[in-house]
Amino acid sequence: MKLLQERIKFSKFGESLIITTAIRIMVPFIQLFGLYVIVHGHYSPGGGFQGGVILGASFILIGLGYDFKTSITRMKEKTNNILGNLGALIFAGVGLLCALMGGLFLDYSALDKLIPLGPIEWRSFGIFLVEVGVGLAVMSIMVSLFWDLCSGGDLDEGL
Amino acid sequence: MKALAFIATLITGAILLYGTMDFPAWGDPQAPASVHLSPHYIEEAVAETHVPNIVTAVLGDYRGYDTMFETIVIYCAGLAVVSVLRRSRS
Numbered sequence: 001m002k003l004l005q006e007r008i009k010f011s012k013f014g015e016s017l018i019i020t021t022a023i024r025i026m027v028p029f030i031q032l033f034g035l036y037v038i039v040h041g042h043y044s045p046g047g048g049f050q051g052g053v054i055l056g057a058s059f060i061l062i063g064l065g066y067d068f069k070t071s072i073t074r075m076k077e078k079t080n081n082i083l084g085n086l087g088a089l090i091f092a093g094v095g096l097l098c099a100l101m102g103g104l105f106l107d108y109s110a111l112d113k114l115i116p117l118g119p120i121e122w123r124s125f126g127i128f129l130v131e132v133g134v135g136l137a138v139m140s141i142m143v144s145l146f147w148d149l150c151s152g153g154d155l156d157e158g159l
Numbered sequence: 160m161k162a163l164a165f166i167a168t169l170i171t172g173a174i175l176l177y178g179t180m181d182f183p184a185w186g187d188p189q190a191p192a193s194v195h196l197s198p199h200y201i202e203e204a205v206a207e208t209h210v211p212n213i214v215t216a217v218l219g220d221y222r223g224y225d226t227m228f229e230t231i232v233i234y235c236a237g238l239a240v241v242s243v244l245r246r247s248r249s
Contacts, residue, residue: 042210047218049229081241088234091227106223124209127219134230141237153244 023065030058038135042124048134055135056142068151068158077147077155084140090133094126106130 031054038051063071095106103110108126109119117125151158183190200217210216218226 041215042212044212045214047215084234084237088230091230095223095227106220106227108220120207120209123207123220127208127210127215130219130223130226131215134226137230137234141233144237145240148240148244153246155245 019065023061027058027062030061031055034058034135034139038131039128041131042128048131049138051131052135052138053142055139056146059143060146063146063150068147072147072155075143077144080140080143080147083136084144087133087135087137087140090136091130094129094133098126 034051034054034057036051037046037054038048041047041051059071059075062074094108094111097114098107098110099105101110101113106126108123111122111126112119147155147158187193200213200221204213204216204221205211208216208220210220
């Protein structure tokens with residue numbers, strides 16, 4: 001905490017102390033809420049797309065309130081790209097795994113042969129796996145769109 | 160060439176509009192979608208998938224293809240922007 005205060009005091013980033021402090025306090029809760037929206041999609045409005053956008057918006061908020069450098073040091077570009085590819089792969093991979101296990105493509109009840117939870121429970125859990133994949137992909141695409149557009153593509157400095 | 164493209168667009172649009180005339184009226188209870196598809200989702204979704212939210216059940220399970228290709232579309236959009244804009248410093 002002290003380190004952060006000193007960094008804010010002596011560095012040039014950020015418009016004002018009020019904005020940076022507010023963002024510093026808000027971002028963890030925004031990310032927690034994004035995870036909640038993804039995980040709680042079974043019981044309330046929400047799901048992968050919405051939660052992914054909220055997660056991505058937290059990084060965009062850091063980029064807007066501090067500066068571009070702070071945003072990209074919180075998550076490396078390589079990590080971001082890996083997460084995005086992983087998200088799309090989770091979705092297609094779960095579908096393919098269902099087909100390999102002897103069901104139809106994206107028929108999650110076939111995964112019952114892999115781990116016996118019961119076919120109906122697997123249909124519920126398969127939706128959850130897929131939503132996690134969607135959330136990862138959407139978050140990474142949002143963040144990388146913002147990074148590339150605001151820095152003009154060289155990811156060096158921007159805004 | 161532009162006029163030709165415009166005429167082709169107009170003709171395609173007219174055909175599509177003509178095609179919509181055969182659609183059932185909006186909210187028609189006798190439409191095929193309302194007769195056997197929607198009641199099935201509403202009555203059976205919770206029993207078949209154990210997901211209390213029917214929207215999630217339809218989105219993630221019954222229409223998994225749709226959601227998968229929505230994700231692929233977003234992924235391709237991001238890929239296109241990165242491949243157009245991203246350039247390395249060296």
